[in-house]
Amino acid sequence: MSIESQLPTGLQAPVDERLQAAAKEQVVARLWDRDGTLWAPEGTPEVTDRLGWLDIAERLAAEVDDLRAFAAEVRDAGITDAVLLGMGGSSLGPEVLRRSYGEGAIRLHVLDSTHPDAIRATRDALDLSRTLFIVSSKSGGTIETMSQFKYFHSLQEDGAHFVAVTDPGTSLAQLGAEHGFRRVFENDPDIGGRYSVLSYFGLVPAAIAGYDVGAVIATAREAMEECRREQDNPGLALGAALGELALQGRDKLTFIVDDPLDSFGLWAEQLVAESTGKESRGILPIADEPLVPAAEYGPDRVFVHVSTGDVEVTGKVGELTAAGHPLFTIDADGPDDLGRVFFLAEFATAVAGWVLGINPFDQPNVQEAKDNTKRVLEEGADQLDAGDPDALIGALEPPRYLAIMGYLPYEGAVAAGAARLRERVVRRHHVATTYGYGPRFLHSTGQFHKGGPSVGAFLQIVDEPEEDLEVPGEPYTFGTLIRAQADGDLQTLRSHGLDAVRAGREIL
Numbered sequence: 001m002s003i004e005s006q007l008p009t010g011l012q013a014p015v016d017e018r019l020q021a022a023a024k025e026q027v028v029a030r031l032w033d034r035d036g037t038l039w040a041p042e043g044t045p046e047v048t049d050r051l052g053w054l055d056i057a058e059r060l061a062a063e064v065d066d067l068r069a070f071a072a073e074v075r076d077a078g079i080t081d082a083v084l085l086g087m088g089g090s091s092l093g094p095e096v097l098r099r100s101y102g103e104g105a106i107r108l109h110v111l112d113s114t115h116p117d118a119i120r121a122t123r124d125a126l127d128l129s130r131t132l133f134i135v136s137s138k139s140g141g142t143i144e145t146m147s148q149f150k151y152f153h154s155l156q157e158d159g160a161h162f163v164a165v166t167d168p169g170t171s172l173a174q175l176g177a178e179h180g181f182r183r184v185f186e187n188d189p190d191i192g193g194r195y196s197v198l199s200y201f202g203l204v205p206a207a208i209a210g211y212d213v214g215a216v217i218a219t220a221r222e223a224m225e226e227c228r229r230e231q232d233n234p235g236l237a238l239g240a241a242l243g244e245l246a247l248q249g250r251d252k253l254t255f256i257v258d259d260p261l262d263s264f265g266l267w268a269e270q271l272v273a274e275s276t277g278k279e280s281r282g283i284l285p286i287a288d289e290p291l292v293p294a295a296e297y298g299p300d301r302v303f304v305h306v307s308t309g310d311v312e313v314t315g316k317v318g319e320l321t322a323a324g325h326p327l328f329t330i331d332a333d334g335p336d337d338l339g340r341v342f343f344l345a346e347f348a349t350a351v352a353g354w355v356l357g358i359n360p361f362d363q364p365n366v367q368e369a370k371d372n373t374k375r376v377l378e379e380g381a382d383q384l385d386a387g388d389p390d391a392l393i394g395a396l397e398p399p400r401y402l403a404i405m406g407y408l409p410y411e412g413a414v415a416a417g418a419a420r421l422r423e424r425v426v427r428r429h430h431v432a433t434t435y436g437y438g439p440r441f442l443h444s445t446g447q448f449h450k451g452g453p454s455v456g457a458f459l460q461i462v463d464e465p466e467e468d469l470e471v472p473g474e475p476y477t478f479g480t481l482i483r484a485q486a487d488g489d490l491q492t493l494r495s496h497g498l499d500a501v502r503a504g505r506e507i508l
Contacts, residue, residue: 002331003234003344005241006321011248018244018355019237027240027354028230031347040359050361052190053346057198057220057339059188064214067207070183074208075105077160079132082208083109083122085148086136086201088274088443089193090165092267093202093342097211099263100335105210106132112440114144114485116465116478117409119151128156132182134163134205138193140170143373144439147471147481153179154472163208165200192361193443194271197342212336220339227347235347238328242302242348243355245326246276246283250302251453252401252432254286256317258310261332261341262288268345269434270444275349275360277448283352284401284448286432290423291316294323298398298430302326306341308334365450369442372488377476381487387501392457396429399455403445406461407438407486408505417508439485446489450496458493458500461507462486 007015022028030038032054036047074082084094091112098108111122133152137145153162159180166172168186176184185200196202198220207213227235242253253272255265265287272285291313297320305317307329321327332341353360396402402425408414422433436445438460449456468479476484486502493500 003238004329005237006327007241008324008326011245011250011326014248015241015244018240022236022240022351022354023230027351028228028233028236031350032228038354039361044359046192046362047359049190050192050195052188053192053195053198055224056188056191057217057224057343060199060203061217061221064217067203067213071105071207071210074132074182078130079106080130081107081109081126082132082134082205083111083126083152084134084136084205085111085145085152086134087112087142087144087440088270089196090136090138090142090145090201091440092270092444093197094205096261096263096267097202097206097216097335097338098209100260100338101209101211102260106208108205108209111148112144113410113437114147114439114478114482115407115409116467116469116482119148119469119478120467121409123152123155128161131156132161132163132208134165134208135172135176136165136201136205137170137172138167138187138196138201140166140172143370143481147474147478150472150474151469151478163204165204194274195346197267198339215336216339218339219337220343223340223343223347227343235344236351238344239348239351240355241328242283243352245302246281246352246356249300249399250326251283251399252286252298252300252302253283254289254301254303254432255306256291256303256313257306258308258313260335261306261308261338264306264338264341267342271345271349273445273448273452274363274366274443276352276356276358277445277452278358278362278364279451280453281356281358282448282452283356284432284434284452285445286434288419288435289426289433290419292423292426294319294325296427296430297323297325298432300399301432303328305329307331363447365447366443368450369446369485369489369492372492373485376484376488377481381484382491384487384490384502386503389459389501389503389507392459392499392501393425393429396425396431396457398431400457401432401434401455402457402459403449404433404435404459404461405438405441405489406435407482408461408463410437414508421508438489439482442485442489449498450492454496454498456498458498459507460486460490460500460502461505462502463505
């Protein structure tokens with residue numbers, strides 16, 4: 001894999017020193033030996049039991065034929081659509097594969113929202129008699145995923161229309177057995193959600209859709225071999241540089257990705273934010289931010305360009321280095337090459353965790369948001385003052401960033417409005433911006449918001465659904481659930497002393 005780095009003179013020396021330190025500390029050998037003391041004291045939870053991603057592509061290579069045969073079985077049963085019910089690590093990898101490959105033999109839908117309008121839109125697009133639901137959750141008890149399952153199972157009770165992807169022994173695995181699911185895929189439990197794209201969590205939906213999972217695994221295995229090298233190791237070089245640049249104040253990692261891989265940042269965003277945003281440190285990933293002239297960016301940026309050869313984008317990217325911004329260019333050949341890019345990013349993120357002195361495999365603040373959602377559902381929300389969005393945005397300057405959090409349905413108008421708002425903020429205030437759909441972002445950048453550097457400004461956007469939907473067997477509706485998640489998150493941010501305000505959809 002070709003990676004080209006272009007660093008300003010003043011930043012090359014510390015990066016070189018960091019690479020020398022990595023060689024001295026045998027980072028590559030220790031990582032492959034699964035030496036958890038690279039990141040935390042021996043015996044720390046969620047370290048050595050989270051390294052199964054290192055060789056999962058190698059292990060699953062033997063199962064490609066089985067995955068293809070299962071996909072053929074599904075097609076032969078008359079299935080035309082597959083809906084992935086999942087959140088975070090269970091949904092973002094399949095979403096990138098779906099957008100990159102396009103429509104396959106079976107239409108793949110990814111539903112990672114609790115907004116009633118989003119769930120109803122998915123339902124209305126389906127012929128339930130010809131739909132397979134992929135219920136995907138590592139823990140087996142994710143509230144969003146299980147609420148989605150209860151809803152769709154009430155409409156289609158035939159277990160042959162359901163598949164589960166989960167860890168061994170979870171309540172979801174038991175549910176699949178009880179309800180006669182077509183199949184239950186039990187994943188390697190030593191893989192955290194955000195590192196799971198090359199495991200069953202990413203490959204089962206991809207295989208069902210008809211994508212070339214064999215090619216994805218093959219390119220991932222090529223990256224594995226490249227990242228085993230002590231010299232000329234692209235994962236080590238990228239991870240050491242990104243970690244060191246963050247320590248030097250360049251901690252806003254901005255992805256520029258060519259078609260057809262332009263959705264890659266959605267997955268990389270979770271990987272980097274949830275892995276590094278803790279102990280008041282971290283690297284903030286910026287995905288899908290409109291590209292503006294190089295002079296408009298603040299001095300806290302570092303750019304990664306995943307290039308498939310788009311000449312127009314390459315020309316604009318070239319202006320960034322002329323303006324003194326660090327730039328890394330990763331050449332990719334297309335969707336089949338996603339395995340290589342996925343693995344490279346995972347390895348680089350693990351190395352960046354070593355540089356930052358944090359554990360890149362835990363997520364201490366994600367549970368906090370889940371607990372607050374549960375509390376709001378049980379006790380109701382406190383009275384919340386919305387705050388002033390204009391004052392929040394008007395005070396911004398680097399190294400601060402604006403996180404826009406839309407508890408909204410997935411619609412073209414929403415995406416376009418968020419893009420316009422982000423571009424205005426970057427041009428006027430020169431700060432980095434993120435946009436996340438709630439509650440999905442709670443499983444990704446939500447960790448960084450609470451655990452990373454306390455320089456974020458948070459704009460939460462909510463609306464009223466056109467029509468609420470019941471969650472069968474539960475005392476709450478989907479509308480109640482998504483509002484509880486929004487209320488709980490706003491309270492959590494404010495409890496950390498962070499600037500967080502709420503606005504309606506009209507702000508877009």
